[in-house]
Structures are given as C-alpha cells and as structure tokens.
Amino acid sequence: MAELKNDRYLRALLKQPVDQTPVWMMRQAGRYLPEYRELRAKAGDFMSLCRDADFACEVTLQPLRRYDLDAAILFSDILTIPDAMGLGLRFETGEGPVFDRPITCLRDVEKIGIPDPEDELGYVMNAVRTIRKGLNGDVPLIGFSGSPWTLATYMIEGGTSKAFTKIKKMAFAEPKTLHLLLDKLADSVISYLNAQVAAGAQSLMIFDTWGGILSPRDYREFSLRYMAKIVDGLTRENEGRSVPVTLFTKNGGQWIEEIAATGCDAVGLDWTIDISDAKARVGDKVALQGNMDPSMLYASPERIGQEVQHILEQYGHDNTGHVFNLGHGIHLDVPPENAGAFIKAVNELSRPFHK
Numbered sequence: 491m492a493e494l495k496n497d498r499y500l501r502a503l504l505k506q507p508v509d510q511t512p513v514w515m516m517r518q519a520g521r522y523l524p525e526y527r528e529l530r531a532k533a534g535d536f537m538s539l540c541r542d543a544d545f546a547c548e549v550t551l552q553p554l555r556r557y558d559l560d561a562a563i564l565f566s567d568i569l570t571i572p573d574a575m576g577l578g579l580r581f582e583t584g585e586g587p588v589f590d591r592p593i594t595c596l597r598d599v600e601k602i603g604i605p606d607p608e609d610e611l612g613y614v615m616n617a618v619r620t621i622r623k624g625l626n627g628d629v630p631l632i633g634f635s636g637s638p639w640t641l642a643t644y645m646i647e648g649g650t651s652k653a654f655t656k657i658k659k660m661a662f663a664e665p666k667t668l669h670l671l672l673d674k675l676a677d678s679v680i681s682y683l684n685a686q687v688a689a690g691a692q693s694l695m696i697f698d699t700w701g702g703i704l705s706p707r708d709y710r711e712f713s714l715r716y717m718a719k720i721v722d723g724l725t726r727e728n729e730g731r732s733v734p735v736t737l738f739t740k741n742g743g744q745w746i747e748e749i750a751a752t753g754c755d756a757v758g759l760d761w762t763i764d765i766s767d768a769k770a771r772v773g774d775k776v777a778l779q780g781n782m783d784p785s786m787l788y789a790s791p792e793r794i795g796q797e798v799q800h801i802l803e804q805y806g807h808d809n810t811g812h813v814f815n816l817g818h819g820i821h822l823d824v825p826p827e828n829a830g831a832f833i834k835a836v837n838e839l840s841r842p843f844h845k
C-alpha cells in the first residue's frame with residue numbers, strides 16, 4: 491500500500507474516525523488564484539493546461555501550497571468525454587464552453603463511440619500519473635467525471651443553457667434517442683473513471699450539476715438511473731485501499747435517500763438543505779460532503795468562521811462521515827485570503843467535534 495501522510499478525507503468518506511473534519515473546495519484550482527491566471531496565460535488557454543501533464547500537475551498543486559487542504563482534485567474538466575467523442579469543444583471567454591458539433595438527432599448519437607481512456611483521453615491519465623508523483627503521498631487525489639445527464643445537457647444544448655429546452659425536447663419527444671446517448675455516456679464514464687483509478691486516483695466524484703432541473707420522476711429516469719449504473723461498474727478498491735465514490739446532484743436535496751441507495755459512499759450537498767436534515771434522512775448509510783454557500787466567501791473572516799461553526803454544529807459531535815466543502819464551485823472573484831480563512835476555520839473549529 492502506497493504511503494498516505496494525510497488520509498482524513500478518505501477515512502471520513504468511509505465513516506472511519508478522524509481527528510478533525512477534512513476539507514477541500516470544489517473548483518479549488520482556478521481563476522480566483524493569481525498563480526493560476528499566470529500559468530493559463532503562459533499555456534495559452536484552458537484546454538492547453540489540461541492537455542499538458544506538467545501544467546495540469548502544477549495547477550492541481552497550487553491551492554495545496556496556499557492552504558491546509560485534505561485532498562487534491564485532478565485538474566481537468568467534465569467536458570473531456572464529449573470532446574473525445576468528436577463534438578469539438580471550445581472555451582470562449584465570457585461565454586463558457588461551446589460545442590461546434592452538438593448532438594441533434596438519433597444519427598448523431600448512433601455515430602458516437604466510447605472513447606478509449608488511454609488513447610483519446612490519454613492526456614488525462616498522464617495528468618493523473620504526474621499529479622500522483624507530484625503529491626508525494628501528502629493527500630489523496632480525487633478523480634472525477636460529469637454525470638451522463640449533465641454531460642448530455644452540454645452536448646445537446648451546445649453549451650451552457652438556462653432553460654434546457656433542447657435536451658428536454660429530446661427527453662419528452664424522442665426519449666429513446668436520449669436514452670441511447672445516456673447509456674453510451676454511462677459506459678464512457680465507467681471506463682474513464684476506472685482508468686483514472688488505475689492511473690492513481692484514490693477517490694471518485696461525479697458532478698451532476700444539472701440533475702436538479704428535472705422533475706422527481708424525470709430525475710430518476712434520466713439522471714439517477716445512469717449514475718447508479720456507473721456506481722455498479724466502478725473499481726472500488728485499488729492499492730490495497732477502498733476508492734470511495736461521491737455523487738453530487740446540485741439542487742438534489744429532495745432526493746438524497748435515493749442517491750444514497752445507489753451504493754455510493756458519500757452524497758454531496760449544496761447549501762439549499764440543512765446538513766442536520768440530510769444526516770437525519772440518510773442515517774449511517776453514506777457520508778455527507780458540503781455544504782457552505784460559496785458566496786459566503788465574500789463575507790468577513792469572522793462571518794465565515796460563524797458559518798463554519800454553524801455547519802459543524804448541525805452535523806454534530808460525530809467522529810466521522812463529514813467532508814467539509816462548499817455547496818458548489820468557488821466563485822472566480824473571491825479573494826484568496828477569504829478561501830484561506832475558510833480552510834483555517836474548518837481546521838481549527840472542527841477539532842472539538844472529534845474528541
């Protein structure tokens with residue numbers, strides 16, 4: 491078993507006792523950090539950072555040099571899979587991701603193959619291997635992917651959307667076409683995430699950013715069902731250790747029991763649910779990750795500390811099962827010192843909860 495100096499994050503996900511609540515931040519590597527912006531300018535653009543293993547490693551490590559974080563997350567993006575499927579991904583400044591060849595009909599879906607993780611997506615696996623070396627066993631590395639539903643929204647809408655009319659039209663007018671796409675995406679995600687584990691990822695997270703725009707019935711049919719298929723297909727042990735899986739549906743608070751029933755190890759929460767309610771509902775079944783509103787990082791260090799204390803009290807004096815995080819990604823105009831105040835508050839204020 492490779493040595494791991496700080497395994498608090500993995501232990502909490504597996505509900506083993508910890509000395510303090512582990513913490514990391516969604517989108518902890520990124521534009522709010524001046525050193526990230528500098529390196530991105532040097533690389534040229536975002537995808538060039540992702541495609542170069544040394545750049546991706548450097549960017550992954552940047553937040554860890556500033557803050558006492560308990561996990562690193564692979565620097566990449568959820569849209570690498572649709573890009574490898576040939577949709578032509580571009581990141582336009584101010585516009586977000588854009589696909590040149592979005593999916594419009596059954597023929598488009600039939601043409602799509604399952605990308606080979608060591609070929610078309612080999613650059614991601616190289617990044618994972620390089621980052622594992624760069625981390626030198628300090629903290630675990632999180633690998634990740636988007637959920638099939640969330641990936642499909644970008645592939646069908648052609649980019650970011652507000653009303654999601656194109657994918658909903660397909661869901662309700664041509665459900666078979668959408669199910670074929672979601673099934674191919676689920677198979678692609680399974681092979682992609684298992685390759686990340688083989689390359690060195692020690693935990694996995696699935697981002698279902700847009701599952702929360704669906705009705706409960708449609709969430710089950712179009713999103714949860716495919717995440718459950720993925721959970722069933724994942725490698726859950728490697729290097730003599732469990733590889734915990736976290737599912738995060740933004741705005742999915744009303745479905746946490748069903749998410750927990752997929753067999754995942756942890757459920758990610760956004761800030762629209764009290765973590766005490768979530769805990770009462772899922773019991774011992776899964777660990778919980780979350781759930782401070784990322785906009786709280788605009789507040790003073792005192793206010794941030796109060797909010798951290800409040801969330802810790804809500805989770806209660808339980809020795810394990812909570813990974814502190816933001817309820818969604820950190821905003822790009824947050825002062826880095828405020829992120830530092832947040833991490834410090836979790837590290838210091840959580841200790842009395844683990845005596």
Ligand code: CP3
Binds near residue numbers: 519520536565586634
């Ligand atoms: O520290 C980390 O978490 C870095 C790795 C990471 C990125 N994206 C880097 C990135 C992760 C885990 C993601 C996930 C991701 N990407 C999600 C799911 C999580 C969420 O936020 O809901 C989604 C929906 C995407 C798709 C995506 N990628 C969008 C919508 C955008 C543009 C808008 C935005 O938020 O920046 C991206 C680009 C992107 N991915 C950037 C980064 C650092 C910014 C690119 C740049 O430098 O200009």
